[in-house]
Every structure is written in structure tokens, then in C-alpha cells.
Amino acid sequence: MTLSAAEPLPASVLEALGRYDTPTICNAMEIVAPQRRLIGYTTKPLVCPFPDLPAIVGYARTATIRSVLASGLPPAEQAARRIAYYEYVGTGAGPRISVIQDIDGSDVGYGAFWGEVQSAVHKALGCLGVVTDGSIRDIPQWAEGFQALAGSVGPSHAYVHAENFGGEVRVAGMTVRSGDLIHADQHGAVVIPPDIAAMIPDAAELCGRRETPILDIARSASFSLDKLKAALKQSSEIH
Structure with a gap:
């Protein structure tokens, strides 16, 4: 288990980031x-x-899971590891987002770690949602307001268990370390380096101002190719 402990950002920065969807952040x-x-x-x-659900912004709590093979640990050690995992998830800078990699290879998503119970427990521990390439279930019973991005939806948990936690994971092409700042919504998720986080909202506003003249003419009843060319030129001059 390897943990990183970056200095938490001001709550005002996280709040500002949460006003935008994830594509705009990108x-x-x-x-x-x-x-x-x-x-x-x-x-x-x-x-x-x-x-x-609105975009979520929080610090990553990472883990790897598998479900095709049962854990080889004795029951007492499995229980102790589960408690240690929950202690990890529920401590440190918040809010937090669970990021879990399923390491079952071609059988990824075979069993669901996430459902009614885990969504409720993680919400109570201070998590806003989960990003995983594994499967989820119990959608109607899911914790209210707890966001989910998952590789698939399935009915069974099989032998699912956490293999490790606090280390680097890779989910749907995104590499995440414990403590990374994550922004996520229905489109996907992105890691925001802390040294640029405070600059993102101003840049997002700039993106919006650049798009406005293009969208205005594209949605106008008087649209023409010449007007589009003029709007593109206007957009390029906005700084």
C-alpha cells in the first residue's frame, strides 16, 4: 500500500471546479x-x-478488486483488511471519490463490488461517488446522490474482494494515485493536478466566451457560411 498526501486545496477551489461539467474541465x-x-x-x-447528478470533485481513494478467485486470506485477516480499507477511505482530505480497478483481466466485471451496501457505506464515509471499470448492481437501491461510473452492470458479487488499496490504479485509461484530485460526471473523469486547479475556472470561462459567438450564429435563423466565418474569427480573438 502506497499513499500520497498532497496538501488539500481551499474548499472554494473545489466548489468552483464543481460548477462545470467534466468536458469543460478538459x-x-x-x-x-x-x-x-x-x-x-x-x-x-x-x-x-x-x-x-451534478459533477463531483474530490480526492481519490484507490483500490484493486477481483471476483473470479476467492481471497486466500483466513476469515479473520479478511475482516481486518476490510476494516483497514474503510479506515483508509474514511480519513484524510475530503471530500473523497472512490477509484477502483478490477484486475480480473478478461473477466473484468465478473462480480460487483458495488451495490446497495457499499454505496451506502462509502457515502457515510465521506465519498461522493465511485469510478470503476468493474461492475455495479442494486441500481434502484443505490445510495441517493452517490454518483457512479462503472464498466458494466451485473447481478452477482461472485467472490469479489479488495486485493489492495492506496496504490496506483488504472481505470478506463485513467491512471490515478491515492490523493489525486478527481473531477467526474456522466461523461467520465479527469485528474486535475493541484498546481493548476485554481486556474481551471478562469480557463473554463474563457472557453465559454470563445464558444459563444460560434454557438450564437449556429443556432440563429439567419445562419450563413459567411457569418460562421466571421464568428470563428471573432472567437479566435477572444483572450
Whole structure:
């Protein structure tokens, strides 16, 4: 288990980031951190059963799971590990987001770690949601307001158990370390480096101002190609 303990950001920064959807955050990061244009976000499709929930912003609590093989640990050690995992999830800078990698290879998602119980427990521990390439279940009984992005939906938990926690994971193409700042919504998730987090809202507003003249003419009844060209030029001059 390897943990990182970055200094938490002011709550006002997290609140500002939460006003935007995840695609807008990615657009803004292209301005303030162009070197991350190809890294740091989910690149494979995930299921989102609650698309109407707002964006969530929080610090990652990471784990790896598997379900095809039963845990080889004695029952007492399994119980102790479960408690240690919950202590890890429920402590440190908050709010938090669970990021869990299913390591069952071609059988990823065979058994669901997430359902009615885990969503309720993690919400009580201070998590806002989960991003996982594993499966989830119990959608109607899911904890209210707890966001979920998952690789699939399935009926059984099989032999699911946590293999490790607090280390680096890779979920749907996104590499995450414990304590990373995560922004997620129905579209996917992105890691926000803490040194640029405070710059993201201003960059997001700039993106919006640049899009406005293009959208205005595209949605106008008087649209023409010449007007679109003029709008594109106007957009490029907004700084």
C-alpha cells in the first residue's frame, strides 16, 4: 500500500471546479496544461446510471478488486483488511471519490463490488461517488446522490474482494494515485493536478466566451457560411 498526501486545496477551489461539467474541465486544461491533452482522463466508455447528478470533485481513494478467485486470506485477516480499507477511505482530505480497478483481466466485471451496501457505506464515509471499470448492481437501491461510473452492470458479487488499496490504479485509461484530485460526471473523469486547479475556472470561462459567438450564429435563423466565418474569427480573438 502506497499513499500520497498532497496538501488539500481551499474548499472554494473545489466548489468552483464543481460548477462545470467534466468536458469543460478538459477543455480548460487544454489551455492551462496543454501537455496533458492526451493523458489523465478516462478514454473508455463507462456506464452512468445517474446522468442527472451534478459533477463531483474530490480526492481519490484507490483500490484493486477481483471476483473470479476467492481471497486466500483466513476469515479473520479478511475482516481486518476490510476494516483497514474503510479506515483508509474514511480519513484524510475530503471530500473523497472512490477509484477502483478490477484486475480480473478478461473477466473484468465478473462480480460487483458495488451495490446497495457499499454505496451506502462509502457515502457515510465521506465519498461522493465511485469510478470503476468493474461492475455495479442494486441500481434502484443505490445510495441517493452517490454518483457512479462503472464498466458494466451485473447481478452477482461472485467472490469479489479488495486485493489492495492506496496504490496506483488504472481505470478506463485513467491512471490515478491515492490523493489525486478527481473531477467526474456522466461523461467520465479527469485528474486535475493541484498546481493548476485554481486556474481551471478562469480557463473554463474563457472557453465559454470563445464558444459563444460560434454557438450564437449556429443556432440563429439567419445562419450563413459567411457569418460562421466571421464568428470563428471573432472567437479566435477572444483572450
